[in-house]
Amino acid sequence: MALTIGLTGGIASGKSTVSNMLKDMGIVIIDADVIARKVVEDGQDAYNQIVQAFGEDILLSDQTIDRTKLGSIVFYSEEKRLLLNSIVHPAVRKQMLAEKEEYIANGTSTIVLDIPLLFESKLTSMVDRTILVYVDYETQLKRLMDRNNLSKQDAEARINSQMPLKEKIPLADAVIYNNGTIEETRIQLQALSKEWDIQ
Numbered sequence: 001m002a003l004t005i006g007l008t009g010g011i012a013s014g015k016s017t018v019s020n021m022l023k024d025m026g027i028v029i030i031d032a033d034v035i036a037r038k039v040v041e042d043g044q045d046a047y048n049q050i051v052q053a054f055g056e057d058i059l060l061s062d063q064t065i066d067r068t069k070l071g072s073i074v075f076y077s078e079e080k081r082l083l084l085n086s087i088v089h090p091a092v093r094k095q096m097l098a099e100k101e102e103y104i105a106n107g108t109s110t111i112v113l114d115i116p117l118l119f120e121s122k123l124t125s126m127v128d129r130t131i132l133v134y135v136d137y138e139t140q141l142k143r144l145m146d147r148n149n150l151s152k153q154d155a156e157a158r159i160n161s162q163m164p165l166k167e168k169i170p171l172a173d174a175v176i177y178n179n180g181t182i183e184e185t186r187i188q189l190q191a192l193s194k195e196w197d198i199q
């Protein structure tokens, strides 16, 4: 029987770093962020709904969604964020489930769903077990500011739009602590892979 694992964390906590390690081990990854980009491409239902809800001001000259602009709206307004979530999340969920079922039908033994908002959106029923990639707040803030070239204020707005990582620890079946080096993270993942027979 297939094992479906939900990989979660916070923004810039190291999910992609861990999911790339899993990919290198040959594990199948379904990435919610990648799907969330696809379902808002021009011509998709969610695209039309976003333009209707947020106006044409959030479009770039090539008619694609200006993600920086939309981000600067939704990360500073819970109301707008919930509105965007209500448009995008059902389409993401549907696509993730379809991909998961296809992999299961093809006999894949382990499937990892990389979902940043797994706990916030109460999606744990989609998976058998959960892994949290944890970093402390200061490290998360610094890595996010460096990676996305964000001001402290913008980085904090993004972090604060999610459930605090500390509150996710008791909700997860396993925690990978990513404050240290990449190598230290890899060692924790290898130990967990052995324990859970991830292959």
Ligand SMILES: CC(C)(COP(=O)(O)OP(=O)(O)OC[C@H]1O[C@@H](n2cnc3c(N)ncnc32)[C@H](O)[C@@H]1O)[C@@H](O)C(=O)NCCC(=O)NCCS
Pocket: 010, 011, 012, 032, 033, 036, 066, 067, 068, 070, 071, 074, 081, 084, 085, 088, 089, 092, 115, 116, 117, 158, 161, 162
């Ligand atoms: C707001 C948007 C336009 C910003 O785009 P941008 O390219 O700058 O960021 P990207 O999509 O790569 O997301 C980066 C990270 O931001 C965080 N994040 C994204 N959306 C949200 C949200 N609605 N609430 C909390 N955190 C979020 C996640 O940790 C994600 O990994 C975009 O994130 C979006 O459309 N979000 C709504 C869909 C969503 O919730 N996606 C997350 C997983 S389904």
Ligand SMILES: Nc1ncnc2c1ncn2[C@@H]1O[C@H](COP(=O)(O)OP(=O)(O)OP(=O)(O)O)[C@@H](O)[C@H]1O
Pocket: 009, 010, 011, 012, 013, 014, 015, 016, 017, 018, 116, 143, 144, 147, 178, 179, 180, 181, 182, 185
């Ligand atoms: N152990 C580590 N040591 C140093 N830098 C790290 C470590 N882990 C991750 N990083 C860096 O921190 C940043 C965030 O990591 P990563 O992209 O893996 O996070 P993420 O959780 O996938 O983020 P998001 O969901 O926002 O895309 C990246 O620039 C990455 O290179």
